[in-house]
Amino acid sequence: MRGTEYAELAAFVAVAQERSFRRASARLGLSPSALSHSIRGLEERLGARLLNRTTRSVAPTEAGLRLLERLEPAFVEISGAVEAVNAFSARPSGTVRLNVPRMAAHMVLAPIFGRFARAYPDVHLEVIADDGMVDIVARGFDAGIRLGEHVQRDMVAVRVTQDLRSVVVGSPGYLAAHPAPRTPRELKGHACIGYRMVSSGALYRWEFERRGVVLDVAVEGPLTLDDPDLTVAAALDGVGLAHVIESRVADHLAAGRLVRVLDDWCPSFPGFFLYYPGRRQMPAALRALIDFVQVKGR
CATH class of the missing domain: 1.10.10.10 (Winged helix-like DNA-binding domain superfamily/Winged helix DNA-binding domain)
Known part of the structure; x- marks a missing residue:
């Protein structure tokens, strides 16, 4: 040929x-x-x-x-044959294509971009930030990052964050005008910032758990978004309560710009995992990336 x-x-x-x-x-x-x-x-x-x-x-x-x-x-x-040869190379090289949610791109990958580029100058990372649920094999990606509950069972999964926790937050101004809810059911009386899931198009139902009691609540409010950063910005602006990952608002909570509510209803959950097809020879470049982002333990 x-x-x-x-x-x-x-x-x-x-x-x-x-x-x-x-x-x-x-x-x-x-x-x-x-x-x-x-x-x-x-x-x-x-x-x-x-x-x-x-x-x-x-x-x-x-x-x-x-x-x-x-x-x-x-x-x-053919790709597997090339990857097998690359495994013998002293310096990993080639392109690693990743499909990741925007949140994972900021939390997991952005902090290592510079160090990884300096350590492996012959490796080219291509990161597609996409909140939809993508078939990484059909779309030609080497690996993806998703929350542990969304990783298919036939994939090899490597933990890349500690457990995460969602929190419900509001601005001091909003909570001064609206008494804080004591239970998730009291969210019905609040302005809540909705989240439209890109993968399904459905509105996210806020999830809660306390002492074995599990609830999910369909919230209502003046604003629906599909971007976590915009959700935080809206909460800071006093639009209403927001359901967000705790690490994204840690600085705002510490500074008093946002206040937690329903804290005892917000347990932790498994965080993000990098995953890839297990039936293929692992490229040396992907192995190098995993070594950079893998979290040992919990």
Whole structure:
């Protein structure tokens, strides 16, 4: 197989998996025009249309799906062979593609960017901050980070944070005008800042637990957001009560800009885990990253 033929097939696999020329271009490090040219060349050489394209979407045709089914296992094997050789290298190299929630990107990865780049100058990290639930294998990622409860059982998971804790907070001004709730059920009488989950589109029901009693409450209020930083900003501005990860508001709590309520109803829960498919040879570059972010113990 000539190099151009392999490149065309790799381009097709990327577009078919990503369902997007833009995302596939970023993944392969090619311009969209070069990627489109490769796909056209492959379709002309095979004499079959492989992708249906509209202004908003890309999807494989029946012929494209059949080709993808045969190519995906082969490309996994090729990647595994390259990774196995890379494991013998004294200096890890190559690209590590990660899909992580925005919160995990800030908590886990941002603090190590500089140190990791200096320690492993031949490793290129590509981080896609995405709060949706993504199939990392189908989308061509090497690994992902998610809360422990959301990691699939067939993945290898490595703890990258200690246990986390959610808290309900409000500004002193808001709580001066609205007596603090004593139980989660009293949230019905409060302005609460809602959170729209990106993965499902559903409104998050605030979760509580105390002495074996578990409650989840559908809250109401004047504002719904899908970004934790905006939620904190709204709470600071006195919009209402917010349900957030404690570490994100620790400084505001210490300074008195926010106040906890319902604290005895807010237990800790397993934090974030980096996960990856266990059936593949681990790339040396991914191993180096795990060594940087792994948390020992709890």
